[in-house]
Amino acid sequence: MNQNDSEMKHPEFRPFNIEQLKNIPRETVVKLVLLLVLALFLAAVYARTYAKDVSLKDVDTRLVKETDCEKYQVQTARQLYQFLELNAQDYEEVLYRKSTETMSADELLIVKAKSGEDLDAVQDAVEERIRSQISVFEGYGPTQTARLKNALIYKKGRYLFYCVAKNPEKYEEVFRRAL
Amino acid sequence: MLFSSILFIFYFLPIVLAVYFLIPARFIRARNGVLLLASLIFYSWGEPVYVFLMIYSAFFNYYLALCIHEEKKKGGTGRRNLAFAVIVDLFILSFFKYYGFLMGNINHLFGLHLHYTQLALPIGISFYTFQAMSYIFDVYRGTTTVQKNPLRFALYLSLFPQLIAGPIVKYRDVAEQLDHRETTLEGFGYGASRFVFGLGKKVLLANAFGALFKSVTALPDSKLSVVTAWLGALAYTLQIYFDFSGYSDMAIGLGRMFCFEFLENFRYPYISQSVTEFWRRWHISLSSWFREYVYIPLGGNRVSVPRHLLNLLIVWGLTGLWHGASWNFVIWGLYYGVILILEKYLLRNRLEKLPAWARHLYTMVIVTIGWVFFSRDSLASAWQTIGIMFGNGAFPFADGTTFYLLRTNLILLILGIFLSSSRPIRAFRRRTEDQPIFGIICLGGILLLSTASLIFSSYNPFLYFRF
Numbered sequence: 001m002n003q004n005d006s007e008m009k010h011p012e013f014r015p016f017n018i019e020q021l022k023n024i025p026r027e028t029v030v031k032l033v034l035l036l037v038l039a040l041f042l043a044a045v046y047a048r049t050y051a052k053d054v055s056l057k058d059v060d061t062r063l064v065k066e067t068d069c070e071k072y073q074v075q076t077a078r079q080l081y082q083f084l085e086l087n088a089q090d091y092e093e094v095l096y097r098k099s100t101e102t103m104s105a106d107e108l109l110i111v112k113a114k115s116g117e118d119l120d121a122v123q124d125a126v127e128e129r130i131r132s133q134i135s136v137f138e139g140y141g142p143t144q145t146a147r148l149k150n151a152l153i154y155k156k157g158r159y160l161f162y163c164v165a166k167n168p169e170k171y172e173e174v175f176r177r178a179l
Numbered sequence: 180m181l182f183s184s185i186l187f188i189f190y191f192l193p194i195v196l197a198v199y200f201l202i203p204a205r206f207i208r209a210r211n212g213v214l215l216l217a218s219l220i221f222y223s224w225g226e227p228v229y230v231f232l233m234i235y236s237a238f239f240n241y242y243l244a245l246c247i248h249e250e251k252k253k254g255g256t257g258r259r260n261l262a263f264a265v266i267v268d269l270f271i272l273s274f275f276k277y278y279g280f281l282m283g284n285i286n287h288l289f290g291l292h293l294h295y296t297q298l299a300l301p302i303g304i305s306f307y308t309f310q311a312m313s314y315i316f317d318v319y320r321g322t323t324t325v326q327k328n329p330l331r332f333a334l335y336l337s338l339f340p341q342l343i344a345g346p347i348v349k350y351r352d353v354a355e356q357l358d359h360r361e362t363t364l365e366g367f368g369y370g371a372s373r374f375v376f377g378l379g380k381k382v383l384l385a386n387a388f389g390a391l392f393k394s395v396t397a398l399p400d401s402k403l404s405v406v407t408a409w410l411g412a413l414a415y416t417l418q419i420y421f422d423f424s425g426y427s428d429m430a431i432g433l434g435r436m437f438c439f440e441f442l443e444n445f446r447y448p449y450i451s452q453s454v455t456e457f458w459r460r461w462h463i464s465l466s467s468w469f470r471e472y473v474y475i476p477l478g479g480n481r482v483s484v485p486r487h488l489l490n491l492l493i494v495w496g497l498t499g500l501w502h503g504a505s506w507n508f509v510i511w512g513l514y515y516g517v518i519l520i521l522e523k524y525l526l527r528n529r530l531e532k533l534p535a536w537a538r539h540l541y542t543m544v545i546v547t548i549g550w551v552f553f554s555r556d557s558l559a560s561a562w563q564t565i566g567i568m569f570g571n572g573a574f575p576f577a578d579g580t581t582f583y584l585l586r587t588n589l590i591l592l593i594l595g596i597f598l599s600s601s602r603p604i605r606a607f608r609r610r611t612e613d614q615p616i617f618g619i620i621c622l623g624g625i626l627l628l629s630t631a632s633l634i635f636s637s638y639n640p641f642l643y644f645r646f
Contacts, residue, residue: 027246031263034239038267041231042274048228050296087397114556115279116299157296 049116051157051179056093056112059178063108066174072097072108084109084125091118092158105133105144108171109162119160126153126162133164180224182374182429183381185633191221192433199437204362211334211357214437218339222303229301236271237333240264240311241326244318248325261319265312272308275300280504303343305501307336309468314350316472323351331357340433344426346444346464353439360438370435372622377428379625380421382632384595388418391588392554398580406577408567409547410584415554416547417595420449423462449599452538453530454518454545465501469494484524492516502553507561511552518545 063069075096077088088094092112099106111122130151137144152168154161154175161175180187195217202209223230243264247257273281279297286293314335317323326332335357341348395411427444434441448460458466477490492513499512522530530538548565555561567574597603611618 027249030242031246034235034242035267038235038239038271041235042271045228045298046296049298053294115297119299 049157051159054178056095056110059110059175060095062178063171063174067170069097069108069171071099072106073100083107084129086111086122086125090114091122103141103144105137105141105148106165107163108165109160110175111160113158113160116158119155119158122160123153123155126160130164180221182426182433183378183629183633185630188378188630188633191217196436200362204360207358207360210360211331214338215330215334218334218337218342221339222337222342229304232271232301232304233307233337234333236268236307236311237336238329239267240315240336241329241332244315244325244332245327247315247318251319251321257319261315264315268308268312268315272304274298275304277500277504306345306347307342309347309465309501310350311336313347313468313472317349317351323354326350326354326357338434338439340437340439341430341441344423344430345462346427346430346441347468348441348464349468352442356439362438366435366438370432370437372618373432373435374429375432375622375626375629377425377430377432378629380425380428380598382629383625384598385418385420385422385425386632387591388414388421388595391584391591392418395584402578402580403567404575404578404581405568405570406581407584408564408574410581410588412547412551412554412564412568413592414588416449416543416550417592417599419550419553420445420599421595447599447601449543449546449596450539450601451542452535453522454515454542455522457542457546458515458519465498469498473497488520491520495519506558507552507555510558510561511549514549514552 060074075083075098077094079098080086080088080094080096083098084096086094092114094112095108095110097108109126111119113119113122130148134145134148137148147164147166150168151162151164152172154172156176156179159175159179161172163171165171180191182188195213199210199213199217202213204210219230219234222233243260246260247264250257250260275298279295282293282295285291314323314326314332318325326335335348335350335353338348392411392414395407395414398407424445431441431443442464444462444464446460446463448457451457451460474490474494477493478486479490480487482490495512495516496509497512498515499508499510502508502511530541533541548568551564551568552558552561555564566572570576607618607621611621
């Protein structure tokens with residue numbers, strides 16, 4: 001069956017002709033490509049930033065259930081300020097657990113900020129905390145120093161996760177799944 | 180990367196300057212290449228992902244300006260390409276800046292609980308988007324020639340001295356300088372001294388006023404008083420001036436060091452004797468952008484009085500919204516819109532009859548109240564603070580905390596008020612003309628003190644980075 005037969009049987013059917021594409025002005029093609037690139041970029045940024053709206057109480061419940069994090073004591077807003085100079089009321093929720101042993105640098109902090117932009121200040125405070133803790137433990141606490149140097153900081157959406165522990169990945173894994 | 184950081188001042192800037200000036204002035208393309216590369220590194224230091232967005236914006240606006248130019252050459256108006264460019268530019272800005280605000284308002288208005296992710300705002304997006312749009316408008320109107328070299332346009336948009344917090348440089352103001360710049364020792368010296376002054380304003384003054392403001396806002400209600408609330412508002416008034424004008428000084432200074440001349444962004448706004456005058460002196464590049472690309476196309480003041488009032492409210496509502504996705508900023512913008520209308524139609528003659536000190540006091544009270552909307556997280560918090568400032572509620576006029584704060588910050592406040600006027604800088608210039616060594620000692624001292632302060636202080640970004 002040739003092309004004319006097809007058109008006679010189905011008059012509304014016009015077979016696609018690749019030649020028609022060549023008639024689209026180059027300017028229109030470039031604009032379409034630009035829009036496509038923008039859409040892909042925005043989608044990728046959104047997907048990268050997307051995090052479920054989860055209460056830190058729920059995250060803590062999961063952490064307690066699935067890990068041994070109960071060995072770290074929940075700290076108060078005052079202690080958060082004392083150790084990290086962060087004001088708890090500046091953020092939507094904060095979960096701060098810390099080892100009760102004096103000779104341990106282990107701690108776990110999760111901040112749910114009011115806006116993603118607020119996390120820069122939190123990250124800065126955390127990095128300062130790590131630096132200060134390294135200077136405290138360096139020289140007589142090689143294990144703690146090594147843990148501090150392997151501290152995990154992870155940001156997603158409005159959340160920041162920070163952990164110093166023997167295996168910080170196991171806590172991070174629970175946190176990631178919670179989001 | 181922050182201008183006011185050890186990394187920038189002692190590593191990034193000297194390396195870029197050395198590479199830039201090692202290339203002879205006649206090789207302007209190579210110098211431009213160094214600046215473009217440095218600008219991309221500077222931006223991507225904190226924004227490794229969003230640097231792509233800036234590159235995209237540069238290419239998109241470069242290409243659309245070419246389309247407008249070609250269409251006009253063929254006898255068309257270029258209007259469709261202009262509309263396409265403006266819509267895409269505003270869409271990108273809105274996606275990052277206003278999406279969360281919009282969703283929050285939809286949830287609030289309709290009682291919904293739609294989950295949304297508030298994206299981090301790419302640093303400087305409001306500034307470089309407005310720069311790109313000014314170029315597109317100017318090409319459409321034929322007030323500037325189209326740039327045919329994409330790298331040169333990318334350099335205009337990404338030039339690191341003014342990339343993050345302005346001034347909003349119009350393309351036509353630097354078009355010639357992209358092709359030809361004169362290198363002089365005087366220009367470099369002026370740029371370096373301007374940079375050091377800006378650094379001092381930010382590190383030594385703005386951060387100190389920021390600490391005072393923070394200590395007032397951290398007070399519980401039981402320790403607040405009328406004077407303490409005014410003290411907090413005054414601290415923020417001085418903080419935002421020294422912070423933003425300090426950044427502008429650094430930007431203009433860096434520009435001069437690389438042989439670019441940017442227009443002034445501040446002209447001692449706190450010496451103004453009316454709010455109208457204040458807005459001729461504060462963030463001049465933003466006011467002139469809105470006047471040229473929004474207010475005048477709307478008809479400006481060559482329309483009926485009701486239409487003129489509407490034009491002013493539109494422009495000031497948009498100015499507020501430009502500053503941030505929050506009702507605080509919209510109200511702040513409209514507050515100025517209303518005051519400027521009142522000054523134009525009702526108060527002008529009455530104000531002129533007042534003594535200079537009374538006009539100045541009136542302006543500063545209006546401006547200080549305005550900054551309360553700007554500094555607070557929510558409208559409720561702003562209204563509450565304004566209420567306390569005017570004695571609404573059971574707050575004492577002053578208490579022990581007030582006197583403690585005044586005692587410990589009085590010298591700082593007097594210094595801040597004095598340095599926000601034009602007198603000290605004029606006196607400095609006169610003295611250094613006669614005794615250059617005096618200028619070198621002063622600048623060296625500011626640099627030394629600022630460096631010491633930077634070493635011991637924590638992360639302290641510029642307030643205008645939020646916008």
